Structure formats: structure tokens, C-alpha cells
Amino acid sequence: MHTVAVLALDKVIPFDLSTPIEVFTRTRLPDGRLAYRVQVCGVTPTVDAGAFTLQAPWGLEALAEADTIIVPGCADVDRTPPEEALEALRQAATNGARIASICSGAFTLAATGLLDGHRATTHWLGAVELAKKHPEIDVDPDVLYVDNGQFLTSAGAAAGLDLCLHLIRRDYGSAVAADAARLSVMPLEREGGQAQFIVHDQPPTPRGCVLEPILRWLEDNSAKELTLEDIAAQAGMSTRTLNRRFREQTGTTPLQWLLRARIRQAQYLLEATNHPVDRIAGQVGFGSPTAFRDRFKRIVGTNPNTYRTAFQRTPD
Structure with a gap:
């Protein structure tokens, strides 16, 4: 231990x-x-x-x-x-x-x-x-x-x-x-005065958050091709109001939050499966494997293959 x-x-x-x-x-x-x-x-x-x-x-x-x-x-x-x-x-x-x-x-x-x-x-x-x-x-x-x-x-x-x-x-x-x-009920994605040096798992949605329903919907639908207008319609808000609420309660934008959710899901798949990286890119909602690799490296700090080598468990 x-x-x-x-x-x-x-x-x-x-x-x-x-x-x-x-x-x-x-x-x-x-x-x-x-x-x-x-x-x-x-x-x-x-x-x-x-x-x-x-x-x-x-x-x-x-x-x-x-x-x-x-x-x-x-x-x-x-x-x-x-x-x-x-x-x-x-x-x-x-x-x-x-x-x-x-x-x-x-x-x-x-x-x-x-x-x-x-x-x-x-x-x-x-x-x-x-x-x-x-x-x-x-x-x-x-x-x-x-x-x-x-x-x-x-x-x-x-x-x-x-x-x-x-x-x-x-x-x-x-x-x-x-x-x-x-268990720690961590806050959502934070930006501003002090930005993360290495960005990791996006913490879960705190219970009682006004945006909780739409955030959970985004988690469930993160693999789909979603626009800001799609998210606003689901939330029953204008895009301007949605952006403002996200900034107030999560410190980021809806689309940035969605990207982090996709990368978090990709981390899990890299750890738990033997799926090819290109397949994982599509599974989590990236239309282009190149775009996925670029975004993954920017957020996690390394490329998908290196991450898999470091963290892969025995695949299911």
C-alpha cells in the first residue's frame, strides 16, 4: 500500500x-x-x-x-x-x-x-x-x-x-x-486568476448546481455533434444567457466544458480498453483523429498513446 x-x-x-x-x-x-x-x-x-x-x-x-x-x-x-x-x-x-x-x-x-x-x-x-x-x-x-x-x-x-x-x-x-x-465534491472546470499547469479529470457536477441538468445531459450526449445552439435549446436558454451562466458557475464556456468531458471519457477508454486511438476519437465525439490528438495533448499534456502506456489497466 x-x-x-x-x-x-x-x-x-x-x-x-x-x-x-x-x-x-x-x-x-x-x-x-x-x-x-x-x-x-x-x-x-x-x-x-x-x-x-x-x-x-x-x-x-x-x-x-x-x-x-x-x-x-x-x-x-x-x-x-x-x-x-x-x-x-x-x-x-x-x-x-x-x-x-x-x-x-x-x-x-x-x-x-x-x-x-x-x-x-x-x-x-x-x-x-x-x-x-x-x-x-x-x-x-x-x-x-x-x-x-x-x-x-x-x-x-x-x-x-x-x-x-x-x-x-x-x-x-x-x-x-x-x-x-x-467524494470531495470538487468544483467544476476553473479558469482565471490561477490556471492549471496540467489539466486533469473534469470534476463531477456538484448536487444542487443550477446547471446540473444540462451538465449531466452534456455528459450523456458528449459523443454527439453538438453546437452552442443545441446546448442552449436543451437548457431552455438563449446562447448569451447560457454562456453567462456557465462562466458564473463553471468558470468556462459550454463548448470548452464539453471538450473536457470528451477528453475525460477518452482517458477512461485509453485506460480500460484496447480500442485503437482513431476509434476512441470517434467514440467520444471528435470527427477527426488529428483534432482529437491535438486537443488531448493540449489538455492532458501528453499524446494518447503515451497516456495509454502509462495508465492502461488490464482491458475488459
Whole structure:
């Protein structure tokens, strides 16, 4: 079982701490087994979390055994992290552990020197300070998260959810990640102030959303050739009103949302079947295999064949 260690240092941000605990402990494999073992560890058993204190059941030795380490944000970025924690992170990295930070946790990870020469992000409010303190890091404030392979960083609190789902998809594929997203009731496609560095599974439609009926209809009919006018007619709105509602509630346009739904379905088919890529392109609603490959690479960050090699399960 994959072990995730969550590092709790004094002044830890409770939301950042709870996000990986909640997401990873709820993740299940297709056969119902737990996907992760989660351990909260600290320099000392008692950790100051601001409004309350918490008990960390494991010490820093847990980092040495972890497959993945999550470094939550700290409420005081000027606070110097304990040297024993930094050294434990460095040693874990040497041992091959994957290390990811949430929000201002990037300051702790940066203090280890492990991010030197890499691209990284943090909450936009702290991006200038992170770049000032660590000029050897290429700080990008305009992304939700950055994946450098072994080291990952994410922006503000909600981006921690995106990061955790990305890690799940890396470990177990998009179907397991989609189930985890469903349990987390993730928001719909987000654009704007901080755009995703790598776009992954489009999260499910939250219950009670005004657009829920039309979004579910789009999911069910995504393989069909649909125009904006078709979608507006189904929704009983003008195209102008439909566009406005989508922007307000999903952060994107109806047609962009539809494209993401098609790519998400294609990811599943690439993982679960041996269907040729050209056939999958038609199955999910792309009239041209070339257009499908281009859109898939733009959204997922790799081509369909490479994605299949990385994530294919035993086909049904």
C-alpha cells in the first residue's frame, strides 16, 4: 500500500493539513481496498495549529518510510522551519520519496534546497516573497500547481485538492481519481486568476448546481455533434444567457466544458480498453483523429498513446 506522510509543523494551516488526510484516506481502488495509508508526523507530538493544538502520532522517522510526503502551508512564512525537519525531507528525497507542498508549504520545501533550479508555485500572495527569498527557484504565480516529477508544489488551499487528485491519477489512473473527486465534491472546470499547469479529470457536477441538468445531459450526449445552439435549446436558454451562466458557475464556456468531458471519457477508454486511438476519437465525439490528438495533448499534456502506456489497466 502506498504510504503518505503529512508533515505537521508548528503554525500549520489546518485546512492544508486536513486536505490530503481527507482525500487520501477516502480513496478506494476498484476492488474496494484502501489506496493509501496516511500518517501525520511532526517534530514533536504536540503541534500548534493556531486556533487549537493537535497530536501527531508519528515522528520524523515516518518520512523515511513514506512513498509520498505532503508539506502543508504554514501561517508564518518568516518562521524558520526546524532543521531536523528539513534534514528529514532531504534524506527522504535522497531515498526517492515524492514530496509535494500545499500553499505556503512551498516555503518549507524551498528551505531544504530541493526546489533549486526547478519551477514552483505557491499562493499568489506569497509568490513575490518566495522568489525574493529563493532566487534560484523559478516561481510561477499563475498556475494551480507544478509537477516536476519528484517534487510538486501547489497554490492556495483549493489547489491542494487539485494536487492531491493529480497524485492519485498518477498512482492509480483517472477512474480512481474521478471517484476521489466525486467524494470531495470538487468544483467544476476553473479558469482565471490561477490556471492549471496540467489539466486533469473534469470534476463531477456538484448536487444542487443550477446547471446540473444540462451538465449531466452534456455528459450523456458528449459523443454527439453538438453546437452552442443545441446546448442552449436543451437548457431552455438563449446562447448569451447560457454562456453567462456557465462562466458564473463553471468558470468556462459550454463548448470548452464539453471538450473536457470528451477528453475525460477518452482517458477512461485509453485506460480500460484496447480500442485503437482513431476509434476512441470517434467514440467520444471528435470527427477527426488529428483534432482529437491535438486537443488531448493540449489538455492532458501528453499524446494518447503515451497516456495509454502509462495508465492502461488490464482491458475488459
